[in-house]
Amino acid sequence: MPEQDVDTRVKLAIYEITAETGRVPNSSAVSRKIDINESEVVAAFGRLHAKRLLLPEPDDPRRIRMAPPFSGIATAFPVEANGTNYFANCVWDAYGIAAALHCDAISRASDGHTGEPLTLEVKNGQPVLKPYVAHFAVPAAHWWDNLIFT
Amino acid sequence: MLLFRSEETVDMWCAAYNIPRRPLVNLAQLWQLAVHWYGNRLTVESRRPALDEMVSIFSSLGLTGPFWDPKSDQ
Numbered sequence: 487m488p489e490q491d492v493d494t495r496v497k498l499a500i501y502e503i504t505a506e507t508g509r510v511p512n513s514s515a516v517s518r519k520i521d522i523n524e525s526e527v528v529a530a531f532g533r534l535h536a537k538r539l540l541l542p543e544p545d546d547p548r549r550i551r552m553a554p555p556f557s558g559i560a561t562a563f564p565v566e567a568n569g570t571n572y573f574a575n576c577v578w579d580a581y582g583i584a585a586a587l588h589c590d591a592i593s594r595a596s597d598g599h600t601g602e603p604l605t606l607e608v609k610n611g612q613p614v615l616k617p618y619v620a621h622f623a624v625p626a627a628h629w630w631d632n633l634i635f636t
Numbered sequence: 637m638l639l640f641r642s643e644e645t646v647d648m649w650c651a652a653y654n655i656p657r658r659p660l661v662n663l664a665q666l667w668q669l670a671v672h673w674y675g676n677r678l679t680v681e682s683r684r685p686a687l688d689e690m691v692s693i694f695s696s697l698g699l700t701g702p703f704w705d706p707k708s709d710q
Contacts, residue, residue: 494680501678538684555674576637581670586677598638599649606639606663613667619660620637621646626690626706 495520496530497539500553505587508570510558513548524548538630555582567591577606577620584608658703665697 490498499519503511513531517524528547534540541552550558552575557563563574565583567590574580577595584591593606598621607614624631640646643660650657661669672693676682685693687706694704702708 490680497682498678498680505678539682555670555677577639578637578666578669578673580639581667582674582677585667585670586674588675595639597641597645599640599645599652602641604639604641608667613663615663617642618663619640619643619646620663620666621640621649621660622637622658622703623655624658625703625708626694627708629706 492522492526493530493533493537495522496527497534500540500550501556501586504553504556504572506570508572510550510553510556512550555579555586563593563595565591565593580606581608581613659699659701661699665699668697669693 496516499516500511503509503515503519511519513524513527516527520527531540531542531547531550535542540550540554543549543551543558552558555574555578557573557575557579559573561573561575563577563580565572565574565580567583567587572583574583574593580591580593580595583593588611589608590610591608595604595606596602597604604616604618606618638649640649646660647657649655673685690706691704694700
């Protein structure tokens, strides 16, 4: 197997830890997992951000706010999959967790206006279709301008 | 990106927050977007789709026009 570059090792470690625990790791946890200096991990976070693969916390480059589809903080889109609890960044990412993990999942979300509970579910690898809709407030060209709002 | 029971609650939300009504995506389309974007996210070769790939994915799902053009300034 060819040797992986630092960014790939860091990326895989982020997702492996997240998939296993439901929590997006910080640079310290990634450093321990792949046994490289934490400063190298933080630098890799920055490069992965430039590639639009993750979003570090704006005020702390050692922590990850988003490793899409996973959220580093609690959100209105909790997802249960493989017996583990995750948080997605948005409704797209709620399905994205099932797609990334290749497993069935359930997200107990809610209507963005009324707060009515709405459940998204993936069973046998397919979405359980309901007449719900997702509203995209930001044009595709500007999704990364303010990803937290998007 | 928020979830709504219906177009009616979307309109109520847009009015309440003075946000322009934008395109709506149904759950079948949303699932396909998730599969295209994240299906290989845990693998070595994972990456975000390139701009042209995004256009192709959106178009295959019937999502066309300036809103879905990642190179548009709209």
